[in-house]
Amino acid sequence: MSTYAKELEIAQLAVQRASILTKRVFHEKAKGTVSKDDKSPVTIGDFGAQALIISALKANFPEDEIVAEEEAASLRTNEALRQTIWDLVKTTQLSDPSAESALGGEIADEDAMLTMIDHGNSKGGASGRIWAIDPIDGTLGFLRGGQYAVCLALIVDGQVQVGVLGCPNLPVDDTAPLTGSVGEEGGSGVLFSAVLGQGASSRPLTTGGLAEQKTIAMRPLSDMSAATFCESVEAGHSAHGDQAEIAKKLGITNPSVRLDSQAKYASIARGAGDIYLRLPVKATYQEKIWDHAAGDLIVREAGGAVTDIQGKTLDFSVGRTLANNKGVIAAPASVHSKVLAAVQEVWNNKK
Numbered sequence: 001m002s003t004y005a006k007e008l009e010i011a012q013l014a015v016q017r018a019s020i021l022t023k024r025v026f027h028e029k030a031k032g033t034v035s036k037d038d039k040s041p042v043t044i045g046d047f048g049a050q051a052l053i054i055s056a057l058k059a060n061f062p063e064d065e066i067v068a069e070e071e072a073a074s075l076r077t078n079e080a081l082r083q084t085i086w087d088l089v090k091t092t093q094l095s096d097p098s099a100e101s102a103l104g105g106e107i108a109d110e111d112a113m114l115t116m117i118d119h120g121n122s123k124g125g126a127s128g129r130i131w132a133i134d135p136i137d138g139t140l141g142f143l144r145g146g147q148y149a150v151c152l153a154l155i156v157d158g159q160v161q162v163g164v165l166g167c168p169n170l171p172v173d174d175t176a177p178l179t180g181s182v183g184e185e186g187g188s189g190v191l192f193s194a195v196l197g198q199g200a201s202s203r204p205l206t207t208g209g210l211a212e213q214k215t216i217a218m219r220p221l222s223d224m225s226a227a228t229f230c231e232s233v234e235a236g237h238s239a240h241g242d243q244a245e246i247a248k249k250l251g252i253t254n255p256s257v258r259l260d261s262q263a264k265y266a267s268i269a270r271g272a273g274d275i276y277l278r279l280p281v282k283a284t285y286q287e288k289i290w291d292h293a294a295g296d297l298i299v300r301e302a303g304g305a306v307t308d309i310q311g312k313t314l315d316f317s318v319g320r321t322l323a324n325n326k327g328v329i330a331a332p333a334s335v336h337s338k339v340l341a342a343v344q345e346v347w348n349n350k351k
């Protein structure tokens with residue numbers, strides 16, 4: 001068995017199961033949205049997906065630490081919301097019994113569900129095995145009817161070893177035009193994964209066991225002017241103006257493709273786009289490890305390089321945030337230094 005084979009298998013099945021829950025909520029009008037302390041939204045889909053993923057991890061790797069985005073505090077005082085989530089969680093299973101049983105079976109009751117959610121409160125750090133979970137990345141996209149991703153990564157002694165992204169609204173076809181909006185028929189969804197040193201792959205998302213996988217790779221980029229770059233839909237999450245200036249400096253003529261979530265990392269990893277730019281809007285914002293761990297590894301294993309705007313690799317060893325980094329540049333390894341140089345020119349001119 002290759003290294004991290006079991007972790008990869010469980011992570012993929014856990015993300016696939018959680019994706020089923022998020023899809024159910026995606027098609028509902030009422031998504032049980034509540035506002036967090038930082039004013040950002042969280043939905044019944046985020047809470048439910050986090051409970052299901054953590055339950056699978058606890059059943060298989062009880063000693064591991066977990067850093068997850070959400071916490072159960074607001075659910076302890078909001079019975080209606082808690083019950084809605086519980087109804088979703090207890091009725092979401094993989095249709096393949098052996099896959100479902102690999103995830104350790106059902107959560108016992110509502111209280112156990114809250115405990116599961118709160119197991120994601122690890123401080124993270126430089127030693128040991130730490131899972132990073134973003135149950136729904138791109139919650140704003142999820143609410144808008146756009147792209148979102150279910151994200152899970154295993155970090156060991158500060159290095160991302162396993163990364164899995166479920167992107168329920170991406171098309172299975174790698175060559176389909178890249179857009180941030182979901183078409184009439186929607187995408188049927190793709191599950192991306194990578195293990196350090198073992199390459200990156202993708203397979204269609206299913207509602208049962210894992211579908212057959214294929215290797216993915218970034219597009220060779222011989223002509224920078226033909227590159228497609230991706231950025232957030234939300235202007236508050238990355239600096240659209242700076243990014244447009246950088247693209248111009250690089251001679252990129254295609255308009256940027258705006259899509260929510262780590263679907264950006266996944267899309268460039270499979271050659272549906274080329275470059276992902278995330279320039280800080282606010283100097284004080286610290287990126288969260290769960291927003292990047294899986295995507296960073298998947299892009300690197302597909303032939304890309306990922307750094308911050310100073311050219312430093314992303315440092316997952318300093319807690320729940322990327323406190324040592326600012327912004328993100330992800331590009332094919334062969335052109336990354338060129339992109340970095342353009343970013344630095346624009347960034348330094350601003351000072």
Ligand SMILES: Nc1ncnc2c1ncn2[C@@H]1O[C@H](COP(=O)(O)O)[C@@H](OP(=O)(O)O)[C@H]1O
Nearest residue numbers: 136137138139140232234236237260261285291
């Ligand atoms: N000021 C800010 N700068 C950068 N990222 C931010 C931000 N405020 C929130 N975010 C993060 O941006 C993520 C979405 O990224 P994107 O814009 O690429 O879709 C959010 O994840 P969630 O949706 O999981 O909360 C959130 O963690």
Ligand SMILES: [Mg+2]
Nearest residue numbers: 040041069139
């Ligand atoms: Mg959030």
Ligand SMILES: [Mg+2]
Nearest residue numbers: 134137138291
């Ligand atoms: Mg996120």
Ligand SMILES: [Mg+2]
Nearest residue numbers: 069134136137
């Ligand atoms: Mg999230």
